[in-house]
Amino acid sequence: MTPECSRVMDRLGEALPPDLAAHVANCQECQVVTGGFEFISGPSPAPTAPASASSDDEDDEDTLPGQFDARRFALETLAKQPKARPWWHGLVLLVGVHAATVGVGLMLLSRDFWVGNAAHSSIVVGVAILILALLGAGTYIALSPHRRVVPWVAVLATSGALGLTVVLTGSGQQGRAFLAGLVGCMGTELAVTVVPLAVTLVLLSRSAFHPVRALAAGLSAGAASLLVLHLHCPDGTASHLLWGHVVPWLGLGGIAVLLRSRMPTSSHAP
Amino acid sequence: MKPASAPVRTGDDSGRASVAPESDEVLMARFCEGQALAFDALFQRHSRQVRGYLTRLTGSASTAEDLVQLTFMSLVRSRGRFLAGSRFKPWLYAIATNAARDFQRRGRRPEELTPEGELPTGVADEGPGPRDVGLERAVRQALDALPEGQRIPILLHRFEGMGFAEIADTLGLTESAVKVRAHRGYTRLRELLATLRTETLE
Structure with missing residues (x-):
């Protein structure tokens, strides 16, 4: 599409200036587009609503169909909460839940030591910061009312890169037997994620379902437990980190999408 | 050539008249502050157009009726998600589009389908005047x-x-x-x- 074609698109249905009219005369694509536009120019004005006799209010000629119910709902909502609660209240709540989950998880798991990861302290701190950054970004993407949605590939690439970083920066230190360690860490990850994931899903149901947002939210909720495991788990072999930490975390993202898609939506706002 | 927004019908109510000349964004800001009259004005200004859009999108006037309700209920519930400085009409139509998508994703009501289980191809239109x-x-x-x-x-x-x-x-x-x-x-x-x-x- 050339810039002239784009200008023609902007002025569809209006009288074209001479330069654009000349362009249309010579551009087959624009002729087809303007033809398609004109084809549907006449018919199909906005259909009128079917007659409804659901309420007395609708006898009032000034009241539109459905207005009685909508107004009643608006009044009830305003009575409960006169001023709108800003969207970021949910964001603050969820970040708080994530932070509390990490804190409580570490307290419950750490009897003798807070950090069991035997890798160099700078690596432990660096990876922890990356996990925290993803946790915050994922929560923001999930709950932000901005309509421009982050593409799938960006969310998948970022989470994949973080997973790879976690696996490659392990201490290499062998802990328990592979299967025992795997079951223990997977169970811990699931248990720690229950509360943040539940709160996340409740908050997600208050806006329109969008799979990428749900994935980001699930990965963010799972990142809380990934952080707990990253700090606490002394097993630093790549296979353990991959199958016991990263794969369950990615799975939690998928579970979040699945659960959200089956939940009712209380509001379809973006 | 393109349809303009319908004017707000204010009736005789002086309270309604006071919000009539305001832009959608101002009305929405007032509604966020707790003014129910601002919601009435927004509903009267946009509900017919949204209903027409949803009828064309879903192919069913009765479904569109339900979805208009859902759209405006979503507007009420999520008024805190309307960002100051953004335009109201795209936000409202985004809600309506999401409601229609959710409806289609979850499956249609049996009464909306033809006996063969397919979507209806036409919508009964009760508009005035002869048409092709x-x-x-x-x-x-x-x-x-x-x-x-x-x-x-x-x-x-x-x-x-x-x-x-x-x-x-x-x-x-x-x-x-x-x-x-x-x-x-x-x-x-x-x-x-x-x-x-x-x-x-x-």
Whole structure:
């Protein structure tokens, strides 16, 4: 599409200036587009609503169909909460839940030591910061009312890169037997994620379902437990980190999408 | 050429008259502050157009009626998600589009389907005045044959009178992406309508 074609698109249905009219005369694509536009120019004005006799209010000629119910709902909502609660209240709540989950998880798991990861302290701190950054970004993407949605590939690439970083920066230190360690860490990850994931899903149901947002939210909720495991788990072999930490975390993202898609939506706002 | 927003019907109520000349964004800000009259004005200003859009999008007037309710209830529940400085109409149509998508994703009500379990191809239109019913049916069939990504931009552009910037805002896309979709949609529509016209003549 050339810039002239784009200008023609902007002025569809209006009288074209001479330069654009000349362009249309010579551009087959624009002729087809303007033809398609004109084809549907006449018919199909906005259909009128079917007659409804659901309420007395609708006898009032000034009241539109459905207005009685909508107004009643608006009044009830305003009575409960006169001023709108800003969207970021949910964001603050969820970040708080994530932070509390990490804190409580570490307290419950750490009897003798807070950090069991035997890798160099700078690596432990660096990876922890990356996990925290993803946790915050994922929560923001999930709950932000901005309509421009982050593409799938960006969310998948970022989470994949973080997973790879976690696996490659392990201490290499062998802990328990592979299967025992795997079951223990997977169970811990699931248990720690229950509360943040539940709160996340409740908050997600208050806006329109969008799979990428749900994935980001699930990965963010799972990142809380990934952080707990990253700090606490002394097993630093790549296979353990991959199958016991990263794969369950990615799975939690998928579970979040699945659960959200089956939940009712209380509001379809973006 | 494109339809303009319907004026607010204020009636005799002086309270309503006081909010009539305000822009949608100002009304929405007042509603967020707790003024129910601002909601009335927004409903009166937009509900008919939203109903028309949803009827075209879903192919069912009764479904559209339900979805209009859902749209405005969502507006009430999520008024805190309306960002100051953003435009109201794209936000409202984004809600309506999401409601229709959710409805279609979860499956239609049995009474909305034909005995063969298919979507109805036409919508009973009770609008006044003589119209070319055959052409309307052809346009509807052609629109229904478009993929959603092309159909929604065309519905918003051609029938709701929205500019491409507003449509982009509604759908969370770039303006150029919307133009490309609409361009492809109009091209495909012309092909489909030419085919349908040929079939009708034969």
